[in-house]
Amino acid sequence: MTSSDADSRLLNEAREWASKDPDPATSASLLELVRSVEDGDPASRQELEDSFRGTLQFGTAGLRAALGPGPNRMNRVVVRRAAAGLAAFLADAVGKASPGSRPRAVVGYDARYNSDVFAEETAAIFTAAGIETFLMPAALPTPLLAYAVRSLECDGGVMVTASHNPPQDNGYKVYLGRHAVADSGNGAQIVTPYDAEIAARISAAGSLDSIALAPEGWTVLDGSIAGEYQRATAALARKEHFPARDLRIVLTPMHGVGGETALAVLNAAGFADVTLVAEQAEPDPDFPTINFPNPEEPGALDLALETAARLDADIVIANDPDADRAAVAAKDPDTDAWRMLRGDEVGALLGAHVTARLAAGDAESGDDTEGTTGVFANSIVSSRLLARIAAAAGYAHEETLTGFKWISRVPGLVYGYEEALGYCVAPDLVRDKDGISAAVLIAELAAAAKADGKTIFDTLDELYLQHGLHAGDQLSIRVANLGLLDAMMNRLRVSPPESFGSSTVEVFTDLAEGSDQLPPTDGLLYVTRNLTRVIIRPSGTEPKLKCYLEVIHQAGSAAELPAARQAARAALDDVLRDVSEALGL
Numbered sequence: 001m002t003s004s005d006a007d008s009r010l011l012n013e014a015r016e017w018a019s020k021d022p023d024p025a026t027s028a029s030l031l032e033l034v035r036s037v038e039d040g041d042p043a044s045r046q047e048l049e050d051s052f053r054g055t056l057q058f059g060t061a062g063l064r065a066a067l068g069p070g071p072n073r074m075n076r077v078v079v080r081r082a083a084a085g086l087a088a089f090l091a092d093a094v095g096k097a098s099p100g101s102r103p104r105a106v107v108g109y110d111a112r113y114n115s116d117v118f119a120e121e122t123a124a125i126f127t128a129a130g131i132e133t134f135l136m137p138a139a140l141p142t143p144l145l146a147y148a149v150r151s152l153e154c155d156g157g158v159m160v161t162a163s164h165n166p167p168q169d170n171g172y173k174v175y176l177g178r179h180a181v182a183d184s185g186n187g188a189q190i191v192t193p194y195d196a197e198i199a200a201r202i203s204a205a206g207s208l209d210s211i212a213l214a215p216e217g218w219t220v221l222d223g224s225i226a227g228e229y230q231r232a233t234a235a236l237a238r239k240e241h242f243p244a245r246d247l248r249i250v251l252t253p254m255h256g257v258g259g260e261t262a263l264a265v266l267n268a269a270g271f272a273d274v275t276l277v278a279e280q281a282e283p284d285p286d287f288p289t290i291n292f293p294n295p296e297e298p299g300a301l302d303l304a305l306e307t308a309a310r311l312d313a314d315i316v317i318a319n320d321p322d323a324d325r326a327a328v329a330a331k332d333p334d335t336d337a338w339r340m341l342r343g344d345e346v347g348a349l350l351g352a353h354v355t356a357r358l359a360a361g362d363a364e365s366g367d368d369t370e371g372t373t374g375v376f377a378n379s380i381v382s383s384r385l386l387a388r389i390a391a392a393a394g395y396a397h398e399e400t401l402t403g404f405k406w407i408s409r410v411p412g413l414v415y416g417y418e419e420a421l422g423y424c425v426a427p428d429l430v431r432d433k434d435g436i437s438a439a440v441l442i443a444e445l446a447a448a449a450k451a452d453g454k455t456i457f458d459t460l461d462e463l464y465l466q467h468g469l470h471a472g473d474q475l476s477i478r479v480a481n482l483g484l485l486d487a488m489m490n491r492l493r494v495s496p497p498e499s500f501g502s503s504t505v506e507v508f509t510d511l512a513e514g515s516d517q518l519p520p521t522d523g524l525l526y527v528t529r530n531l532t533r534v535i536i537r538p539s540g541t542e543p544k545l546k547c548y549l550e551v552i553h554q555a556g557s558a559a560e561l562p563a564a565r566q567a568a569r570a571a572l573d574d575v576l577r578d579v580s581e582a583l584g585l
Contacts, residue, residue, distance in 0.1 A: 011037065013052055014070070020208055021069060023076045023117075030069035058082060058199040060190055060405055061540070064162055064171035067113055074114075074170045076121060077208055082172055083122040083158075084211045085202030087129035089194075090156045090180055092201075097179040104178070106152055106221075108136040108145030109160040110257050110322050111283035112170050115139065118160045127214035131156075135220045139283060141258045141323035143434035146175060147229045148221075150187040150431065155180040157187075164294035164320040167287050174198065175432075187431040189405040192519075230261060232429050233437045234268035241360035242444050244451035245270040249443060250308040250316045252277040254293050254300065255284040258323025262436045271443050275311060277304050287321070295320055295327035295340070295421060305329060305338045315446050315456070316340075319435040325421040326435035328442055330456055334562075341456075344383035344472055347417035348463055349456060350425060350438065351376060351386045353445040354415040355393035374414035377407050380511075380518065380525070381535050381548040382419040388467040401521050402540070404433045419472075419548075461561055468552045469561065471568035475547040475576055476539075477583065485538045485545055488583050492524055492536060497582045501551070501574035503528035511537070532575060536583075545583070549575050 014034050021027040033051075036044035051070030056063055056078055063082060065074045094103040105126050109119035119135060126133040134152060136145065142159050149157035157175035165171070176194060177186045185191070190198070205211060239245075249266065251274050253259035259281050266274050279289050280303060287293040290300050295318045304316045308329070316329040316338070329340040341349075358374070376390035377398045390397040395414070400406035407416040408424060408431040416424045422433030425441050449459050464470070479485060496508055507527040514520035523537030535548040551571045555564040 007037075010048060010052060014048060017052075017069060017071075017077070021075070021077060022080075022208075026069040026075050033069075058085075058195060058202055060192060060195045060403070062171060062173045062190075064165065064169060066168045067170050074118075074172070076114075076117065079118045079160075079172060080121060080125060080208060080211050080213075081202055081205045083125040084129070084205040085200075086156065086158070086174060086198055087126050087131055088201040088205070089198045090126075090131060091129060093176075093180040094155050094178075101179060102130065102132050103156070103180075104132045104134075104152065104154045105156040105158070106134040106136070106145065106148045106154045107158045107160070108142070108148070109139055110142070110162075111139040112160075112162055112167075112285045112321075114170060115160040118170070118172070119158070121213060122158055122160070123218040124213035124215070125211060127217040128212035133218040135218050136225070137221050137223060139257045140226060141256075141261055141319075141436060142173070143324055143430045143432060143436055144226060144229050144261065146187055146430045146432040146434070147232075148225055149175045149177040150429075151225070151228060153178050159322070161322045163322045163324065164292075166292060167285060185409050185431075188408040189403075189432060191405045191409070226261065229429075230265050230268060233265045233426070233434075233440060236426055236429075236437055236440050237269035237444055238357055238360065239270055241357065242448045244447040245272070247271060247273065247315065247443055247447040247450060248311060248313040249274045250277065250304055250311065250313045251275065251439075252280045252301070252304040252316070252318045253283075253323065254290060254295065254318060254321055255280050255282070255287045256293070256319065256321025256323060257283050258319040258321075258436060259283075262317075262319055262323065262439055265436055265440060266443060269440050269443070271447070275307065275313070277307050279303055293321050295325065296343075301327065301329055301340055308338060314450060315443070317439045317442060319439070320421070323435045324433045326423060326438040326442065327421050328456075330446070332457055333455055334457070342472065343417070343419040343421045344385065344470070345460060346421070346438075346442070347378060347382060347419065347423065348385045348389060348470075349445055349459060350417065350423055350441055351389045351415055352459070352463055353441055353448075354425065355389060355395065358414070359393070373412065375410055375412040377410040377413055377416040379403065379407060379418040380523075381537070381546075382417065383470050383472055383550060384533070384552070385463065385467055385470040386417070389463065392466070399517065401518055402537075408432055461558060464561065464564075465555060465558065468554050469564045469568055470550060470552055471565070471572060472548065472550040473572045473576065474549065475579055477545040477547075477585070479543050479545070482543055485543070488545055489522065489524070489536070489538065491584060492582060496524075497526065497578065500526060500528050500532050500534055500578045501530075501571050503530040503532050532571065534575065534579060536579070547579050549579070551575065 055071040109115040145159040159173040162169040162171040318327040372394040387397040423438035509525040511523035
């Protein structure tokens with residue numbers, strides 16, 4: 001095919017798409033893009049080619065992409081086909097598991113552009129397919145949708161959100177429940193093979209004209225579902241065991257949908273001194289005060305930290321835009337400066353607090369049964385400190401693959417987290433990460449520390465003295481060509497490093513081979529003689545190679561901790577250098 005033929009085919013495909021697009025805005029923008037390409041604009045041509053470069057693929061994370069026309073973007077055509085495919089999957093799954101039962105589904109959405117439209121059309125398509133469908137009453141947090149899947153005994157759930165992605169993106173996250181999935185996954189995000197089964201039905205959905213939308217028939221939920229979630233989440237607070245509530249909190253929802261809910265929950269849990277960052281309190285799909293709506297990004301918490309300093313606050317809690325993650329910042333007494341805690345630091349603090357809560361509950365009930373039940377879990381790239389905390393308290397611990405779709409499925413889970421600011425502190429309520437319930441326990445543990453004349457950094461130091469100072473770092477390598485990721489991984493498999501930071505590698509695991517504990521995944525794990533750990537894997541969502549590093553240093557007393565921190569930082573720098581060298585950087 002000549003270049004001219006390819007151009008003609010691309011332009012014709014775009015015009016045909018525009019003629020069938022039910023959204024006049026994306027149809028008009030596509031035709032304008034076609035005219036720009038015809039006028040010879042190279043940037044427009046590149047955009048058009050990318051918009052029609054294949055079809056947006058449905059995976060375990062559902063769909064996520066930039067908004068715009070074309071099969072490789074998030075738009076009403078793509079969402080209608082996704083909804084039709086998911087409806088067919090739910091009908092089949094429920095028909096097999098419980099013949100004669102009518103499938104049930106709930107649909108939620110955030111405040112991003114077109115989220116409400118995508119959600120309502122999904123509800124219309126589900127209803128036309130015979131599914132009893134509930135639609136959330138407003139733009140609400142993702143954890144509330146995950147709660148509703150279980151509370152309403154649904155077989156499926158859809159959350160229209162792009163979480164902490166840039167403003168131009170949107171997404172389509174899928175949960176399964178009741179008859180559509182095994183019990184351990186009831187209310188959790190999908191995993192393989194469900195993603196492939198849903199994707200196959202999306203591919204078989206037929207023409208856009210064949211997808212029926214019911215004009216009515218679904219149930220728009222009232223505010224009671226949000227009220228139920230708020231009451232259940234606020235009730236997680238154990239005031240009888242941890243009565244302290246003297247804590248000045250600065251809270252930011254980062255222009256997302258979590259502000260009203262998080263504030264109501266914290267207040268109901270007894271934390272009255274909570275100040276919302278005014279400039280970021282209301283939902284705004286443009287996220288005007290931050291470059292990137294991700295609390296992990298540099299500068300994202302600047303307004304919150306300025307507010308905290310002005311108010312002499314004790315702690316900052318930041319939820320990402322759909323409120324399924326939580327970031328924590330406090331003033332470090334070593335430097336007298338505010339800093340955000342790493343996800344592993346918060347994960348350890350919450351893990352220790354959960355064990356204390358469980359112990360307090362057992363003591364109150366008089367339960368002196370030998371042994372404990374329940375499992376603590378975190379992703380394989382998260383710190384090993386939680387395993388030591390759990391073991392010391394007599395609890396089992398499991399490592400999972402990255403993502404809460406795996407963590408939430410651990411049988412007997414009582415607490416799970418991943419280093420990317422995701423925490424599940426109440427799996428019976430929300431079988432997913434939940435930044436709002438996490439905020440309740442974060443506030444509770446911080447208030448308890450303050451009442452004892454300590455900070456959360458002091459609590460961390462106590463954990464380090466007991467279990468060893470666990471220090472981590474990351475290296476992310478962005479590539480322009482995805483083939484480079486395979487090349488770097490192959491280089492490591494062919495010539496595995498013999499040491500990191502002058503410590504000999506004693507354990508090398510190719511995670512692609514799988515094990516009794518972990519399904520296969522593309523990644524490499526190294527553990528050296530001094531327990532330095534390196535994990536290298538391609539990102540599942542971005543063109544990046546991600547390297548996770550952790551070293552462990554012992555300190556016999558609080559006086560030795562500063563030297564241990566310096567030694568750990570120097571060791572991490574050595575490991576970073578060796579990882580870069582192994583990758584040929």
